[in-house]
Amino acid sequence: MRNSGIYIVALAALVLMTAGCGKKEQASAPSTTGEKKVRIVLITNGNSPFWDPMEVGMRKAAEELGCEAISRRPTTDSPALQRQIIEEYQAQKVDGIGISVIESDTIGPVIDELMNSGIKVITFDSDAANSKRIAYIGTNNFEAGKAAGEAAKKLLPEGGKVFGFVGNQNAPNARERIAGFKEAIKGTNIVLVDVFDDNKDPAKARANVENVLQAHKDVKMLLGLFSYDGPQIAAAVKEAGVRDKVKILCFDAEPETINHLKRGEIDATVVQKPYEFGYRSVQLLYKIITLGDVDKALKEFEAESGYKVAPGNVIDTGVEIITPQNINDYLKRLEDLGIKSS
Amino acid sequence: MVQQWIARTLRTREFGVVVVLILLVLFISSTEKGEAFLGPISLQNLSRQIALLGVFAIGEAVVIIAGGIDLSVGTLIGFTGVLCTYLLARAGWSLGASVLAVLAFSAGVGVIHALLINRFRLLPFIVTLGSLFIFLSVGQLMTNNVPIPVSPQDSPYSEAFQFLGNGKIWNIPVPVYIMLGVLIAVSVLMHFTVVGRHIYALGNNEEATRLSGISVLRTQMIAYGLCSLLAGLAGILYASYQRQGIPGSGLSYELKAIAAAVVSGCSLSGGQGTVIGAVIGAGLLNVILSGISFVIQQGASNWEGTVVGTILLVTAVLNRLQQQWLSRKR
Numbered sequence: 001m002r003n004s005g006i007y008i009v010a011l012a013a014l015v016l017m018t019a020g021c022g023k024k025e026q027a028s029a030p031s032t033t034g035e036k037k038v039r040i041v042l043i044t045n046g047n048s049p050f051w052d053p054m055e056v057g058m059r060k061a062a063e064e065l066g067c068e069a070i071s072r073r074p075t076t077d078s079p080a081l082q083r084q085i086i087e088e089y090q091a092q093k094v095d096g097i098g099i100s101v102i103e104s105d106t107i108g109p110v111i112d113e114l115m116n117s118g119i120k121v122i123t124f125d126s127d128a129a130n131s132k133r134i135a136y137i138g139t140n141n142f143e144a145g146k147a148a149g150e151a152a153k154k155l156l157p158e159g160g161k162v163f164g165f166v167g168n169q170n171a172p173n174a175r176e177r178i179a180g181f182k183e184a185i186k187g188t189n190i191v192l193v194d195v196f197d198d199n200k201d202p203a204k205a206r207a208n209v210e211n212v213l214q215a216h217k218d219v220k221m222l223l224g225l226f227s228y229d230g231p232q233i234a235a236a237v238k239e240a241g242v243r244d245k246v247k248i249l250c251f252d253a254e255p256e257t258i259n260h261l262k263r264g265e266i267d268a269t270v271v272q273k274p275y276e277f278g279y280r281s282v283q284l285l286y287k288i289i290t291l292g293d294v295d296k297a298l299k300e301f302e303a304e305s306g307y308k309v310a311p312g313n314v315i316d317t318g319v320e321i322i323t324p325q326n327i328n329d330y331l332k333r334l335e336d337l338g339i340k341s342s
Numbered sequence: 343m344v345q346q347w348i349a350r351t352l353r354t355r356e357f358g359v360v361v362v363l364i365l366l367v368l369f370i371s372s373t374e375k376g377e378a379f380l381g382p383i384s385l386q387n388l389s390r391q392i393a394l395l396g397v398f399a400i401g402e403a404v405v406i407i408a409g410g411i412d413l414s415v416g417t418l419i420g421f422t423g424v425l426c427t428y429l430l431a432r433a434g435w436s437l438g439a440s441v442l443a444v445l446a447f448s449a450g451v452g453v454i455h456a457l458l459i460n461r462f463r464l465l466p467f468i469v470t471l472g473s474l475f476i477f478l479s480v481g482q483l484m485t486n487n488v489p490i491p492v493s494p495q496d497s498p499y500s501e502a503f504q505f506l507g508n509g510k511i512w513n514i515p516v517p518v519y520i521m522l523g524v525l526i527a528v529s530v531l532m533h534f535t536v537v538g539r540h541i542y543a544l545g546n547n548e549e550a551t552r553l554s555g556i557s558v559l560r561t562q563m564i565a566y567g568l569c570s571l572l573a574g575l576a577g578i579l580y581a582s583y584q585r586q587g588i589p590g591s592g593l594s595y596e597l598k599a600i601a602a603a604v605v606s607g608c609s610l611s612g613g614q615g616t617v618i619g620a621v622i623g624a625g626l627l628n629v630i631l632s633g634i635s636f637v638i639q640q641g642a643s644n645w646e647g648t649v650v651g652t653i654l655l656v657t658a659v660l661n662r663l664q665q666q667w668l669s670r671k672r
Binding site for chain 1: 375378379381383384387391486487488489491493508580583584585586588590591631632635636639640642643644646647
């Protein structure tokens with residue numbers, strides 16, 4: 001019984017807290033709607049430098065449109081954590097949310113709840129097609145994989161063995177990239193022998209590459225499918241001293257990837273357009289919120305952005321292939337947008 | 343009598359944490375965007391997060407009070423989530439059978455931990471570290487690292503299953519009721535039964551406990567069994583909350599549970615603390631984590647660790663000062 005006091009105090013606190021749950025929506029004070037700025041939140045699927053240019057684009061659009069836009073990067077790729085974060089902004093009653101979905105089975109129903117509560121939701125980078133989200137802005141990963149396959153054909157005209165490295169090959173974006181790559185190399189002598197998982201641990205990725213280099217002396221190309229895989233491949237190849245025998249093809253442009261490209265230590269990278277994810281997500285959400293009419297918003301968006309809105313309201317921002325030859329032009333263009341090197 | 347009761351309450355370590363908790367809530371709700379923090383949606387979300395963490399933090403607290411530690415609860419949560427969704431969606435079991443099987447399996451895991459610790463004189467740290475890795479991997483093996491969803495076409499019990507983690511009764515999330523039930527049951531066990539007294543005794547002095555004729559093995563089996571059982575229960579709730587079993591999920595949740603238990607008075611050397619303290623600790627952690635979204639407008643996630651760590655340290659220091667001050671007064 002010596003601690004009964006604290007039990008009663010704590011239980012009372014809990015009861016008080018949960019009693020608040022009983023109150024209906026009217027609890028929120030009526031706001032001065034006339035003056036209120038539109039509030040938009042973009043929630044990423046993790047905390048990688050990949051998202052830096054996305055935030056630059058987001059801020060640029062917010063500045064141009066005169067709305068408030070913030071980003072939130074979950075510290076891990078846990079669907080439970082992403083759901084928790086989304087629900088925090090639901091509680092703040094923001095006007096629009098853009099989400100790079102970690103797991104559509106977890107987040108899809110949450111999106112439906114947001115839409116039902118009047119918050120406008122689009123997805124970017126990673127979709128939840130099973131949900132009521134209004135639109136998706138991002139890379140078509142199958143097409144990106146195909147672009148990688150085309151680049152591989154140029155780098156390996158004679159063909160040869162290719163090994164892939166990825167966070168989780170069953171993740172939807174990885175599956176699509178691999179399928180696109182295989183589609184492009186059909187009928188050539190290029191073979192994608194195997195793909196190794198690293199569970200998003202760069203050190204594990206590095207070890208995977210080292211193992212492949214040891215076990216397969218006839219490997220002709222290493223393919224890094226997630227953003228951090230490229231630098232790990234380049235480092236392992238350099239260490240093993242086999243750069244002259246192995247081509248390196250990867251995805252995205254992390255700062256280290258760019259450094260390797262400048263030194264010719266990576267042959268090509270397939271870059272997505274994260275700046276566009278941020279800029280276009282804010283632009284589209286703002287139109288949906290202020291016009292109050294999705295069809296009209298999408299039509300105006302199509303006209304202003306130059307992107308096509310495909311069936312299912314999917315907007316593909318496309319990819320580019322960056323090589324040591326065109327890296328400087330690419331960086332110059334980024335700098336003009338206000339993005340340092342990433 | 344009333345004065346004595348108040349004095350005793352003020353003296354507990356948990357009281358200091360409750361004060362920090364109240365101050366934090368007041369601070370968060372006074373910020374610009376903070377008015378929604380005490381709104382109904384926010385309170386529902388917050389209470390659900392506290393309940394999800396509280397369920398297994400209670401188990402961790404029991405093991406810590408018994409003088410041990412269980413590092414495997416995080417990945418056991420991930421694995422039992424996979425196991426439960428596997429039984430439901432792949433093996434076609436009913437919800438009741440799946441839940442019972444998962445709970446029985448989890449309790450068995452704890453009993454095995456206790457046997458290894460007791461019979462081979464192994465450190466709890468090593469035994470449960472081993473299972474941490476095993477559960478992480480077995481879940482991935484079982485599923486080829488692909489999550490198992492539980493939609494209506496996968497299982498006729500889909501809706502009932504989803505209700506466990508997502509449903510509400512009288513506007514209060516279901517996990518809150520489950521956590522309160524667990525809290526009351528385990529508190530009674532710890533404070534009003536012989537078993538509870540043995541667990542405290544074991545944590546205070548294992549040798550003396552043995553010499554006084556108490557079965558150390560049996561007591562350890564109950565403590566570790568309860569801890570794993572509650573991790574299994576949390577695994578079911580998290581799988582429902584995520585609407586699928588995800589191999590590899592739950593990683594590092596054990597650290598949250600240990601933090602929740604220790605911040606409000608469980609001593610890592612055993613014998614001290616309460617299970618309600620673990621729930622209060624879970625409350626503190628989640629108030630901080632949710633509050634960050636309201637207070638910090640840009641780059642909130644990067645601040646999480648700094649804020650959580652600082653508040654944990656400050657709370658620990660305040661706790662110690664309070665105890666010193668009280669012992670001097672006596």
